[in-house]
Amino acid sequence: MIVKERINRWIDDNRQAHIEFLQKLVQLASTQGNEKEVQENVAQFLTNLNVDVDVWELDGERLQKHPYFYSNRVTFKNSPNVVGVLKGSGGGKSIILNGHVDVVPEGDHEQWDNGPFSGEIVNGKMYGRGATDMKGGNASLMIALDAIKSLGIRLKGDVIFQSVVEEESGGAGTLDTILKGYKADAAIIPEPTNMKIFPKQQGSKWFRLIVTGRTAHGGTRYHGVSAIDKTFIVTEHVKELEKIRNDRITDPLYDNIPIPVPINIGAIKGGDWPSSVPDIVELEGRIGIAPNETMEEVQAEMEIWLIRLAEKDEWFKEHPVEVEWFGARWVPGEIKTDHPLMNSLINNFKEVAGEEPVIEAAPWGTDGGLLSQVGDTPSVVFGPGITSLAHFPNEAIEVEKIFEAAKIIAATIVDWCELNEG
Secondary structure, three states: OHHHHHHHHHHHHOHHHHHHHHHHHHHOOOEOOOOHHHHHHHHHHHHHOOOEEEEEEOOHHHHHOOOOOOOOOOOOOOOEEEEEEEOOOOOOOOEEEEEEOOEOOOOOHHHOOOOOOOOOEEOOEEEOOOHHHHHHHHHHHHHHHHHHHHOOOOEOOOEEEEEEOOHHHOOHHHHHHHHOOOOOOOEEEOOOOOOOEEEEEOEEEEEEEEEEOEOOEHHHHHHOEOHHHHHHHHHHHHHHHHHHHHHOOOOHHHOOOOOOOOEEEEEEEEOOOOOEOOOEEEEEEEEEEOOOOOHHHHHHHHHHHHHHHHHOOOHHHHOOOEEEEEEEEEOOEEOOOOOHHHHHHHHHHHHHHOOOOOEEEEOOOOOHHHHHHOOOOOEEEEOOOOHHHOOOOOOEEEHHHHHHHHHHHHHHHHHHHOEOOO
């Protein structure tokens, strides 16, 4: 199509300005609570494109009323969302382009070859925290939008670009865009997929297990019941549940993922004195949620499974393990593999990349679950970032892949929203 050829040429001809803009974004340390400056740059970019721009700090009061809200804060000063809307002429399907600018902490600076926010380019890769997760993906979205707007391409459907905060801690930014009324017929989220296409993504939820025992002097420990000893039984029991849950998954999109929905124990604390039998142990962990499950179903299954501990040890009949659901949660999501957006994305990938795309299920959660389940916006995850480098020292992204993804996404926008050729 001539329009897509024009887009590709424009993207090739305007590389340097977009590389420099991404460098600027990466050099801004937009950890939680520090996203204002990077969002100001995004808002200015959108303003220069002459699209409708909406900037606001998250509404903590509105968010707290929603069952899927989680954050470790309730006020969001210096953490604004930014939305830019390229209005269509009408009669076409709308699309959301959603990416987050918040990044995880950079960790030990000594483990970085360059500064963690350097934005340096070495051997075709740009380095810095957030380069791959996911400012590079955001750049692909903005390049695609810039190309369409700069070339004067008129679309029937709306293009809604969302630059959100709080994804790394549970998705409050995207949830607030939904509650503010931003919805569409479909969405693309350019998380770091290594250019794979993820139509499905697991969700997850944090849990706390409280295992009780009976204290006694360590010299006569046989008079007590060690909560630590009982914890070994609990963790093995949880591993059995993990196997049962994963054996149920037969979807071929999970063939390359050894454990599609893991149950991970990530923290443990118990005991308060070396010479005392410990009477309480707390375990904290994360349970994966398959795309076809709800959080409530998974919670119920785990709670019922833990009651069955009494079948293995009489102690648990009178002292059942307490379960608490707390903290972060990510909603699962999926889009049908034959959905029209998937078909368009696949076709445009083949046209630009010259090969068949890899289609898999995501090994982690994204804001796509919220868009799909709360916003009623079917979402696909596809982006240029390097999956294995997200959250790692020396995080980097291949610069060339940013532009390749931008071409694929721009062509998909044209297909989805439809050209206004009148």
